[in-house]
Amino acid sequence: MIRGAAIGTDARMDVFVQQLINGLTLGSIYGLIAIGYTMVFGIIGMVNFAHGDVFMVSSFIALILFLILTTWLGISSIALALLIVLVLAMALTALWGWAIERIAYRPLRGSFRLAPLISAIGVSIFLSNFVQVAQGARNKPTPPMLSGGITLFETDGYAVFLSYKQCLIMGVTVVLLTGFWYLVQRTPFGRAQRACEQDRKMAALLGIDVDRTISLTFVLGAALAAVAGVLYLLYYGVVSFSDGFVPGVKAFTAAVLGGIGSLPGAVLGGLIIGLIETFWSAYFSIEYKDVAAFSILAIVLIFMPSGILGRADIEKV
Amino acid sequence: MAGGLMNTKPPGGSALADVVRDAGLYALVAFGLCVPLISYRTDPGPAGLDLTPRWPLVAGLCAAIFVVRLLQRLVLMRRDARRASAPAQTDETLGLAPDAAIKLSTLALWAFIGLALTLPFVAALASGGLGEARYWIDLGILILTYVMLGWGLNIVVGLAGLLDLGYVAFYAVGAYSYALLATTFGLSFWICLPLAGLFAALWGMLLGFPVLRLRGDYLAIVTLAFGEIIRLVLINWVDVTGGGAGISSIPRATFFGIPFTAGEEGFAARFGLTFDSMHRVVFLYYVILALALITNLVTLRLRRLPIGRAWEALREDEIACRSLGINTTTTKLTAFALGAAFGGVAGSFFAVRQGFISPESFNFLESAIILAIVVLGGMGSQVGVAIAAIAMVGGPEMLRNLGFLKAVFGEGFDPNEYRLLLFGLAMVAMMVWRPRGLISVRVPSVALGKRRAISGAHVSEGHG
Amino acid sequence: MGPVPDMDGVVLAVEHLTMRFGGLTAVGDLSFDVRRGDITALIGPNGAGKTTVFNCITGFYKPTEGRLTLAHADGSRHLLERLPNHAVNRTARVARTFQNIRLFQGMTVLENLLVAQHAPLMRASGLSVLGLLGAGSYRRAEAAAIERAKEWLGRIDLMGRADDPAGDLPYGAQRRLEIARAMCTDPVLLCLDEPAAGLNPRESGELNALLRHIRDAHDTSVLLIEHDMSVVMEISDHVVVLDYGVKIADGTPGEVRADPRVIAAYLGVEDEEVAEVDAEVGLAVTHLEPQA
Incomplete structure (x- = not known):
């Protein structure tokens, strides 16, 4: 299965660095999505199965907004256009996140354990087909939004290239995660959020509006997924209605790998998954890159269910 | 859902103004959700993507949501007013008390079996010939396949309480087992059928063993991952599975060795009938019916054996099970393997019926549909699963017949496009309306006196 | 050691x-x-x-x-x-009960006592094969298990509630049932x-x-x-x-x-x-x- 050997990519420092850059870029995107999974799981203990599709929806929103801004409103500054797209896509996707929680999950709170999961699967099916019906089934390519980059170094005709896109993706991820970290650690919302994670009933007794906190958690998760969606579109330049499922599962894998419920864990898990996927594609076989990701999910869950940064829980008897 | 979107104001005051404001809010949110996904359609144009504005559509949708919400609130208000004066009802199976629900479900099960047994004849009579009834018989086969899959998964999810999101993997194993055994070794369908079940059970045990100590959603996600891994391997292992192109010209089923052909040796000639290609279809219909009924019978019997009781006890409280000396690993494995075996048998039936299989038939959506059937039916309820299968598989199929909608929405309208969209919505709506499924009561496996149903409120849903 | x-x-x-x-x-x-x-x-x-x-x-x-x-x-x-x-x-x-009662709430009192006799019943049912075929030996074993359960039901004074879900019992009865269930092993x-x-x-x-x-x-x-x-x-x-x-x-x-x-x-x-x-x-x- 080692295909890398055929292209002569094994054991070369430059190839390794290039893949490292690519992997970190992809990992940033996974990390942003993974935060949505981890926060929702932390606070209401459900796997928000539709989160990957929310990410896909945000990518579509970004695509259309970008087209409106550039072709109709004639904004020529790519930086400005991207900024507007990012902000608007975050806002609109956050509305999706809020509406989904309000309609499909909140009525099920405290009911049968499987119900929210089934409902989430329903939302996931709905979202991907909604986009298919509204926008058509074909892949949507975008005009190149940002090209060029920096050649880091060059050996034997192989240039290690850091594109501006990649810089932007990693930069935006770092900035937003820092802001988000501040939000959760230092603000009243963050305190309420962490309190609800520990004990929802007690938090309610202490006067925290639990419903509102949960809603906000979904809104924030969706907004971060929107960032990932914009960056994904920027990076790959193409999106289709079915693009939510696989990145969604991989981001969930990332959340689990990092230790579900742990925010730094989600980011760390995202980076690890991104790196593994990139290196697997480069050195082994690109066909089995998803198999690798899914296998990691299974292996992690079986051998270290609490993940890298998660707390191990002792079975209560 | 009665609380309104925002819970802005307490009830009372100008009630109607409140309702209108609430509906307005709904419309506003709907507007936000429509922008820009619906308001602009992207189409490939000469220079990249072209945008087509569709604001009238957005306006129509928002107006529709406004009206629907308004009506819903008004109806709810009237109902609340009526409720206030009448005592609360028991909210069991469709508003019935548990024991009435048992009677009703027994009756429904027999009605289902009766209908299923006679369907080809009824359909032939109603549409004026076997050939004309083909659509209905094919639909019957499709529904029965899902009934069987639902009953098989019900053992895992409904009885043992293990959430399996990758059930389709076993369906695939069964289908590919038959396809490969038949095309490579020329084995007949009737030999392959039990073999396929066996292989699927083996896979169930192989996959189940490492993951069954996981709990709840984790188990669900790992089984999902396994389902995807199997599908991806089927796509990529081209030498054996034919890759994405799949396996075609899978041998047809025979009437226990007699082929359904027009020749001398054919089924029609042997039994003195005139040849009709429908014989094979009707035969397949009865094969899947028999397989489904066997699944049902085995499940019903196992429920009353110690193993079935252990499954249910496991669903109720795993820790207590271990304290009573029940080996929870083997108990879970038997449930997993048995469920897988039935899935495998259904898969090999699928292969023989289609004559062609490809990995695309075994994607996650199939797993989701089967799980939805089990949960919507009411976990552990055999009749509920049958009803849910009819609704979930037959319902969307009905959409194909809504051609008249073209007159309303224009020529470009294809109701079939909306099949999965509505399916997803229906899943959400069903969960909100009835989180425990259609039939949520549990019938005890043994009783000293008369069996009395147990309300769904007591029954646990399992943790793993 | x-x-x-x-x-x-x-x-x-x-x-x-x-x-x-x-x-x-x-x-x-x-x-x-x-x-x-x-x-x-x-x-x-x-x-x-x-x-x-x-x-x-x-x-x-x-x-x-x-x-x-x-x-x-x-x-x-x-x-x-x-x-x-x-x-x-x-x-x-070794059998035990739990500080927070762990009955099978959705199963009847009788079923709770039968689950406790899982091992002998499982043997009698020939790992379910004989039981599935409806063998007489299994039916006799099950009848004996029910007899034993009835004995305990009499002892803990729950005979009349054998077919009720365990979750319906009052607290004290649940405690007694949990002890009887443990004794059935x-x-x-x-x-x-x-x-x-x-x-x-x-x-x-x-x-x-x-x-x-x-x-x-x-x-x-x-x-x-x-x-x-x-x-x-x-x-x-x-x-x-x-x-x-x-x-x-x-x-x-x-x-x-x-x-x-x-x-x-x-x-x-x-x-x-x-x-x-x-x-x-x-x-x-x-x-x-x-x-x-």
Whole structure:
């Protein structure tokens, strides 16, 4: 299965660095999505199965907004256009996140354990087909939004290239995660959020509006997924209605790998998954890159269910 | 859902103004959700993507949501007013008390079996010939396949309480087992059928063993991952599975060795009938019916054996099970393997019926549909699963017949496009309306006196 | 480990049991014996590590150190810390109840008692194959299991409620049912985690009678955790007192009641004052227990 050997990519420092850059870029995107999974799981203990599709929806929103801004409103500054797209896509996707929680999950709170999961699967099916019906089934390519980059170094005709896109993706991820970290650690919302994670009933007794906190958690998760969606579109330049499922599962894998419920864990898990996927594609076989990701999910869950940064829980008897 | 979107104001005051404001809010949110996904359609144009504005559509949708919400609130208000004066009802199976629900479900099960047994004849009579009834018989086969899959998964999810999101993997194993055994070794369908079940059970045990100590959603996600891994391997292992192109010209089923052909040796000639290609279809219909009924019978019997009781006890409280000396690993494995075996048998039936299989038939959506059937039916309820299968598989199929909608929405309208969209919505709506499924009561496996149903409120849903 | 202990008359020997969770030592170097045919009580203030000891004995936790030897009347021995969780019940024949009752709430009272007889019924059903075929031998085995369940239903006074879901029973009845269910596994040692918690005085009295019946009429020894001293002092033959995971007293109820360290542990007084306090409140201990 080692295909890398055929292209002569094994054991070369430059190839390794290039893949490292690519992997970190992809990992940033996974990390942003993974935060949505981890926060929702932390606070209401459900796997928000539709989160990957929310990410896909945000990518579509970004695509259309970008087209409106550039072709109709004639904004020529790519930086400005991207900024507007990012902000608007975050806002609109956050509305999706809020509406989904309000309609499909909140009525099920405290009911049968499987119900929210089934409902989430329903939302996931709905979202991907909604986009298919509204926008058509074909892949949507975008005009190149940002090209060029920096050649880091060059050996034997192989240039290690850091594109501006990649810089932007990693930069935006770092900035937003820092802001988000501040939000959760230092603000009243963050305190309420962490309190609800520990004990929802007690938090309610202490006067925290639990419903509102949960809603906000979904809104924030969706907004971060929107960032990932914009960056994904920027990076790959193409999106289709079915693009939510696989990145969604991989981001969930990332959340689990990092230790579900742990925010730094989600980011760390995202980076690890991104790196593994990139290196697997480069050195082994690109066909089995998803198999690798899914296998990691299974292996992690079986051998270290609490993940890298998660707390191990002792079975209560 | 009665609380309104925002819970802005307490009830009372100008009630109607409140309702209108609430509906307005709904419309506003709907507007936000429509922008820009619906308001602009992207189409490939000469220079990249072209945008087509569709604001009238957005306006129509928002107006529709406004009206629907308004009506819903008004109806709810009237109902609340009526409720206030009448005592609360028991909210069991469709508003019935548990024991009435048992009677009703027994009756429904027999009605289902009766209908299923006679369907080809009824359909032939109603549409004026076997050939004309083909659509209905094919639909019957499709529904029965899902009934069987639902009953098989019900053992895992409904009885043992293990959430399996990758059930389709076993369906695939069964289908590919038959396809490969038949095309490579020329084995007949009737030999392959039990073999396929066996292989699927083996896979169930192989996959189940490492993951069954996981709990709840984790188990669900790992089984999902396994389902995807199997599908991806089927796509990529081209030498054996034919890759994405799949396996075609899978041998047809025979009437226990007699082929359904027009020749001398054919089924029609042997039994003195005139040849009709429908014989094979009707035969397949009865094969899947028999397989489904066997699944049902085995499940019903196992429920009353110690193993079935252990499954249910496991669903109720795993820790207590271990304290009573029940080996929870083997108990879970038997449930997993048995469920897988039935899935495998259904898969090999699928292969023989289609004559062609490809990995695309075994994607996650199939797993989701089967799980939805089990949960919507009411976990552990055999009749509920049958009803849910009819609704979930037959319902969307009905959409194909809504051609008249073209007159309303224009020529470009294809109701079939909306099949999965509505399916997803229906899943959400069903969960909100009835989180425990259609039939949520549990019938005890043994009783000293008369069996009395147990309300769904007591029954646990399992943790793993 | 040292030599195999002399198990004459002892059903369970706990030797140097230590259980640590991370840095926390819940049980430290605990040793005591449960004698055959006795009712042994394990008492101590909240957080003393009693339930942890139970979880180690019944296989839910693997002890960090120590040995737990269980002897059957026929002389066979079982090292509980080496058995998988369910085998502690199935092969070593140790049964238990839980502090927070763990019945199968959605199953009937009768079904609860039948699940407890899983192993023999499973054998009789030929691993379900014979049962699936409706073999007579299985039907006879099931009838016998139901008879046995009925016997216990009579004993715990729940005959009329056999077909009701266990979750419908009042609290006291649920406690009794959990004990009967554990007894249906035919144990040599029955571990009860706070069986009297939440019972009113009348139910408490019935519980005492039930426990005496189990000790006298069955070949079952009883180990119980209890905060209700009226139960402990009235029915136990032997009391072991834990505090902060360490044994501080071990003896007959009378001896333990008079032990100054026990009084100190319960009342939280300094060692020097124990002598004075002892004189004053020696008997008052029985009434001053913290409730669970």
